[in-house]
Amino acid sequence: MADAAAPNQLFEQWRKQFEEGAQAWARLVTPPAPAAPPDPTAFWRPVLDQGVQTWAKLFAQTPATPELLTQWKQFLDQWIEAWSKVLGQTMGTEQFAKLMGQSLDQFLVAQGPIKKAADQQVEQALQALNLPSRSQVTAVAKQIVELEERIERLEDTITAALRRLGDQGPR
Amino acid sequence: MGQERFADVVERFTGVGAGEPPAETVKRWHEELERGFRRLQNFHGLVTNPVEPRTGQTPRVEVYKRNKSRLYRYESSRTHRIPVLFVPNLGISRPYIFDLLPGGSFVEHMTRQGFDFYMLDWGVFGPEDNDLTVEDCVTRILPRMARRVLETSSFVATHPEVPVRNFVNMAGPIDFAKVGLFGLWLGKQNFNVDRFVDTLGSVPADLVKAGFKLLKPTMDLSTNLNLWWNLWNDKYVEGFQALSKWANEYVAFPGEFFRQWVRDFYQDNKLYRGELVMGGRPVRLERITCPVFVVGAKEDYIAPPECVQALIDAVGSRDKQYVELPGGHISLIAGRGAAVHCWPKVSGWLGTRS
Numbered sequence: 423m424a425d426a427a428a429p430n431q432l433f434e435q436w437r438k439q440f441e442e443g444a445q446a447w448a449r450l451v452t453p454p455a456p457a458a459p460p461d462p463t464a465f466w467r468p469v470l471d472q473g474v475q476t477w478a479k480l481f482a483q484t485p486a487t488p489e490l491l492t493q494w495k496q497f498l499d500q501w502i503e504a505w506s507k508v509l510g511q512t513m514g515t516e517q518f519a520k521l522m523g524q525s526l527d528q529f530l531v532a533q534g535p536i537k538k539a540a541d542q543q544v545e546q547a548l549q550a551l552n553l554p555s556r557s558q559v560t561a562v563a564k565q566i567v568e569l570e571e572r573i574e575r576l577e578d579t580i581t582a583a584l585r586r587l588g589d590q591g592p593r
Numbered sequence: 594m595g596q597e598r599f600a601d602v603v604e605r606f607t608g609v610g611a612g613e614p615p616a617e618t619v620k621r622w623h624e625e626l627e628r629g630f631r632r633l634q635n636f637h638g639l640v641t642n643p644v645e646p647r648t649g650q651t652p653r654v655e656v657y658k659r660n661k662s663r664l665y666r667y668e669s670s671r672t673h674r675i676p677v678l679f680v681p682n683l684g685i686s687r688p689y690i691f692d693l694l695p696g697g698s699f700v701e702h703m704t705r706q707g708f709d710f711y712m713l714d715w716g717v718f719g720p721e722d723n724d725l726t727v728e729d730c731v732t733r734i735l736p737r738m739a740r741r742v743l744e745t746s747s748f749v750a751t752h753p754e755v756p757v758r759n760f761v762n763m764a765g766p767i768d769f770a771k772v773g774l775f776g777l778w779l780g781k782q783n784f785n786v787d788r789f790v791d792t793l794g795s796v797p798a799d800l801v802k803a804g805f806k807l808l809k810p811t812m813d814l815s816t817n818l819n820l821w822w823n824l825w826n827d828k829y830v831e832g833f834q835a836l837s838k839w840a841n842e843y844v845a846f847p848g849e850f851f852r853q854w855v856r857d858f859y860q861d862n863k864l865y866r867g868e869l870v871m872g873g874r875p876v877r878l879e880r881i882t883c884p885v886f887v888v889g890a891k892e893d894y895i896a897p898p899e900c901v902q903a904l905i906d907a908v909g910s911r912d913k914q915y916v917e918l919p920g921g922h923i924s925l926i927a928g929r930g931a932a933v934h935c936w937p938k939v940s941g942w943l944g945t946r947s
Contacts, residue, residue: 487618487621487622488621488622488624488625491625495818495822498818499815499818502811502814502815502818503811503815505811506809506810506811506815509810509811510774510809510894513774513807514773514774514777516777519777519778519780519783520782520783522778522783523778523782523783523784523785526784526789527785527788530785530788530789530792530793531788533792533793534792537792556720560719560720560721561721563719563720563721564721564724566721567660567721567722570659570660571660571733574659574737578737
């Protein structure tokens with residue numbers, strides 16, 4: 423019995439640490455709003471229990487086999503999957519979407535004038551060096567794209583006209 | 594815990610003092626050790642001498658190009674009369690995922706099944722293409738591509754204006770009310786698409802990448818864990834390198850394309866509601882009457898199966914079928930699972946109708 427007590431004690435400590443960790447994360451990711459907050463511990467608990475049971479079984483085996491590594495990999499897979507579900511649930515809330523939208527908006531509001539000022543400065547610098555700016559090169563490329571489109575339309579018109587002539591046959 | 598008890602635990606764990614371990618256990622430890630060495634060897638190779646994976650090797654010829662877009666025809670011993678035009682997504686990623694590696698390529702599978710197979714590569718758009726819209730792609734580029742397919746394959750369509758004999762939708766979203774996290778994040782109340790496009794001009798590739806990574810933040814962790822686990826397997830490493838190359842090569846969205854895509858599809862769900870107008874003509878799904886085959890993936894979080902399946906109820910076709918296969922948005926089309934589950938189903942369905 424003394425043999426079994428030592429690993430059990432280790433596992434209990436490990437389990438306690440994991441549970442405390444999970445609760446800490448739960449407090450962090452759970453939004454303060456009362457509307458149906460996700461409960462990460464609900465995902466954690468079965469994974470933890472399964473993991474701990476698996477390890478307890480393995481420790482009871484003598485001698486250790488490569489199964490140990492497979493079990494460890496499975497445990498990590500489950501652990502990642504549990505986290506994925508927790509994050510998925512959190513990111514699937516209206517609060518998260520709103521928060522992300524607000525952050526993006528703030529970034530864009532700040533970015534707009536900065537980008538404009540930077541573009542102007544670069545353009546002035548290139549002009550001073552007598553070099554074409556990015557917007558000038560883009561404008562030329564755009565013209566080429568438009569020209570290509572016009573040629574394409576002409577080709578289509580000619581092909582259609584030739585087809586019609588062919589359909590009418592020699593008179 | 595006393596020292597003596599800890600020693601007991603070690604003894605129990607390692608089997609010291611418990612007699613000879615079973616031969617089977619010894620053999621498996623040997624195998625595991627060998628795998629460990631090969632893992633280290635391959636890891637060393639990956640870090641010190643990374644090999645560029647040779648993707649897209651199925652022989653092909655370019656039959657048409659328009660701006661950045663290219664139309665390719667793949668070599669095949671054609672046994673089916675009706676050509677297949679494969680149209681991948683615009684932006685986000687490159688289309689060589691469909692022709693990843695020999696033996697693991699959807700294109701190769703289709704050509705071996707005797708299809709005259711064409712694939713449209715939208716190309717990588719630059720700032721000069723920022724005015725390109727979804728409408729331009731659908732009403733200007735696609736019809737031309739279809740015409741070129743008909744011309745080069747010498748197939749005479751019964752209805753040249755709409756030369757679609759059969760239609761296959763592979764994990765393409767239709768009902769955007771059921772499109773999952775992207776639907777929520779890009780919703781009108783959370784995302785100002787006008788400010789986004791007006792400020793940035795286009796959607797940079799890095800931002801596209803960030804969006805997809807955010808959709809499944811643990812993906813990189815599980816991918817790397819699986820790599821380590823399978824690092825002893827040379828075939829797996831080869832496949833991983835090819836897939837990893839593709840998965841990290843994101844493509845920017847032209848600004849106006851993104852604006853219309855988000856507004857008309859994600860925010861207003863116009864296609865499914867029958868409110869979409871393109872080229873001055875209403876787009877009605879119920880007017881599709883050709884045979885339709887829809888494939889959804891069970892674990893697809895980019896286009897969840899229910900949003901893909903919606904096409905079946907929306908079309909006016911009598912010959913229509915939906916299949917839901919295991920895997921995600923990418924593993925539906927690429928990888929070992931796809932070769933077993935998806936490709937034979939698509940080629941089988943098309944084969945009897947071509």
